[in-house]
Amino acid sequence: MDPLGALQEPLFTVLETPVSWTEVLGFGSGALCVWLVARQHLANWAVGIANNLLFILLFTDAGLYADAGLQIVFIALACFGWWSWTHGGGPADRLPVRRTARHEWAWLLAAGAAGCAGLTLLLDRATDSTVPQWDALTTVLSLMATYGQCRKLVESWWIWIAADLVYIPLYAYKELYLTSLLYVGFLALCAAGLRSWRRDLVARIAVTA
Template identity: 80%
Template sequence: MDLLNALREPLFTWLETPVSWTELLGFGSGALCVWLVARQHIANWPIGIANNLLFILLFTDSGLYADAALQVVFIALACYGWWTWVRGGAPGERLRVRRTSRREWTWLLTAGAAGFAAIWLLLDRATDSTVPQWDALTTALSLMATYGQCRKRVESWWLWIAADLVYIPLYAHKDLYLTSLLYAGFLVLCVIGLRNWRGALRRDLAVAA
């Protein structure tokens, strides 16, 4: 409890809003994680898990309950993604970047729409969330994007870009200005990641041809 309280302590004030250790460490670990994903570096997974733990505390304190619960799912998916990146390719090969198939898109969009509706209803009726629809939307988009990241599907970056475009004003609305700035940085890194993964896909296709 002492550690949790220490993480909640404000370090400085920015835009008339106190910034805690939790938000600052979340900023740094989150930026590092996305940069590593863009470079297809396996270390993104343990760094991402640490980031998720920090964000559970931050989002719970800010009343973003779906985002807080989402971090628990992210931890489970990170364990799956970590294993997949190491073991999910052909024997003796790393997992390679691929495009999302039509079948994957069908069930992914169906699951995403159903998840959005269910989370919105839950937040609206069972919590004091002031932004249930936006919290639900970012949760659904993030889960869809994380699945694609675990499987190295290049279109996962488009889903992350869509989520970040909602996250940036949402966190600013909740006075999490440093986190909002972090997600603006994520948006830039997502564009870089999309470019890098597209390049990797083109190289793999050229080699296969």
């Protein structure tokens, strides 16, 4: 049996919609990854790469081509983040949590706006996507947030929260109900991660003050 085909076989149904092994495994690995990021645990990068590979299959099958392609970029960013967290120049080479500088916000927002416009145009003209604008928006927000987490920018959690608020109804619309539910969980984990990284930042500032 084709192992990739087996992963896409229905496991159970939700609201009369089949849920595949890919979606179930993506649910579990995705939740674990965000929980590990919130705890600043290095293993999040390996778990995240496994999650990205599963979501490539899931999103391609659902016609969310930008989200599928995004997973490849996520894998590259995970490799960068893994290196960055272990070679960050903080105590014992541990990358410290910090705030986003003004110049970083400027280029992130400029790149995000340009990327969203360009990707929307590409998806609209080159694919059969039924939601090109929303697919492009979530793609760009996710890239911005992931870069921020690679550099341990505390505001990256706010960008993830914004992305999740779009992802939840988008996946429900595409009948990926379990994945939509996963992103409700992501939203809660992002709030917890934001609190955790803020505490770490405040504690570090207090020590150095």
